[in-house]
Amino acid sequence: NSSTAPNSMMHSGIMQAREIDDPPGLREKADALLREWVHMYHQPAAGRDSTKAFSNFVQHMHQQGILKTDDLITRFFRLCTEMSVDMTYKLMSEHGSQHQPLPISVKTKCFQRLDAFVRLIALLVKHSGDEANMVTKVNLLNKVLGIVAGVMMQDHELRDVSFQQLPYHRIFIMLFMELNSPERILENINYQVLCAFFNVFHVMRPSRAPGFAFAWLELISHRVFIGRMLAITPNQQGWPMYAQLLIDLFRYMAPFLRNADLKKSTLLLYRGALRVLLIMLHDFPELLCDYHYAFCDVVPPNCIQMRNLILSAFPRNMRLPDPFTPNLKIEMLQEINHAPKCQINYAGAIQPSSFKKDLDSYLLNRAPVSFLSEMRSTLQQPCPELGTRYNISLMNALVLYVGSQAINHIYSRNLSPNMSAIAHSAHMDIFQNLAVALDTEGRYIFLNAMANHLRYPNSHTHYFSSALLYLFAEANTEAIQEQITRVLLERLIVNRPHPWGLLITFIELIKNPSFKFWQHSFVHCAPEIEKLFESVAKSCSQQKP
């Protein structure tokens, strides 16, 4: 299978990084060859892109018997990686101290050798097999990336807290740049190169190599990498891969972010993640639109601004009406009837399958009532990863699935998902039951799952906006209303951006007299809360009645 072959090459590379039973004398040979190459690379006679030096060097590799078998080539790469990395550690321990940046001259020395090694890899990849033989080149690249990753993982394990990111960071980014230079041979394998780098970055994700987390974030947010992944590769082929890397990042950070007690290093990583999200919001908002569901699934509930950045994205060709326009009628917007794209199979996340079957049967027959009480216990599965007693992913999937089924149902009756059309249905039974029967924690997670769909004008935004307001209006206790208000408000009192649908929903809640918002006691529970509401109301251009 051609699509799994590169992957297996990478994994065999990772495995081979642990093999140390080299034939006698190979290390010495590799050492001498690498030294020679570094020397040749820096000679003026090396020619443009070292091509002249390379053809001479390949001769020497032949003479030394390195190119005889694939196994020897692999070992050669492994030894060169180890030697390049060891050289960096040696120079660093001679000249640097733990907390001081490395002197420029030392860094230059490191880079001169690492860059030479990278050029050698790039040239060997480019010239392996015939010019037209793409498979050989791609396989070799995957093999080498696997070897470097394998050497790194082993180094990370053995050196523990004295692990250094620098040599690996340099090798990966420089090799990526080399393989993306404008040359025909390389352009033919561009997509495969991208896949190879995606795979190796995914393998080295921060939860696997936390000591590499900062360099890893630099790698995945590098301008050329983002450009290739999201802009240049046609048909958005790179988008699922890039989304996966962002999920890797969020998932790694979740346990540290959810506790609000951030170490300096986590804070720095968090700021980096915010920057990447801002770049996405500005340059590739459609990526955030298409994958918002998957991202919200892994971002902890308390990371409000992070989630707002994801939810504020909207397709670039869309013009959003100002939510503060008086008498804005959401039903009048064209876009409100279109379902948003969602690249994740959320229905498949509703597990176990017997639960999904019962759910579908309830949606169809609005019976048996016992389903509603069983639903609660199914959702109550402790999730220590996110620090909750509920299965957040299952809740998210359930809410979106029921919501989109409700929308289909309403459209099939030629109605639009407004306050009256959404009421009295199996779908609303489920939502009302969740609002009433869950405890505070469960309800918080449930309401958040709903609020995650208050985004740009689309059918989901319209439905969930109406549904939240309906739950508020029909609530049998003030606690539910207080919690709905809390979920909306806490997303509004943070810095911008704020999702359009969130503003629309909140403005409707405080402006429309039928909700009797200002008569609730939680609005007046404390002077600072009251002031807060007044200032939010003022900014929503509506005076308190």
Added chain:
Amino acid sequence: GVAPLGPQPLNEEHKREIRMQESAFNHVPQPSDSERLRLYMPRNPYQTAQHFPQVPPPHSDTVEFFQRLSTETLFYIFYYMEGTKAQYMAAKALKKQSWRFHTKYMMWFQRHEEPKTITDEYEQGTYIFFDYEKWGQRKKEGFTFEYRYLEDRDLN
């Protein structure tokens, strides 16, 4: 921030992760780590006073901006910032000012007067050139500029 769901103690795996991350924090990547090597002007980050400009002026990466720079500045960029976009911009700006690059001498030449002779292979006359070793402009009379050494690729 707040933890609406209450804090949750980190498990052993997460404690290991945070320990590795904290030690990596002591030597986070620097901008130069992911850039091509700059031999003459390496990055040397330093906290400068806040009233000093922290970022270059806007649009300073356009040819228009480079054309406003002195020729000496352009020569400096050309010789000391090899392989960068700035070098490319400087070359472009120099070409627009009728400087021509000589690929054998690796120096920039400008006609001081109309050449005395022009053939298909060369032109001959008095030229101003920039000597990067002595770092200054010089005049050369009776110089033969062979066209095969003329760098004439379109910079666009």
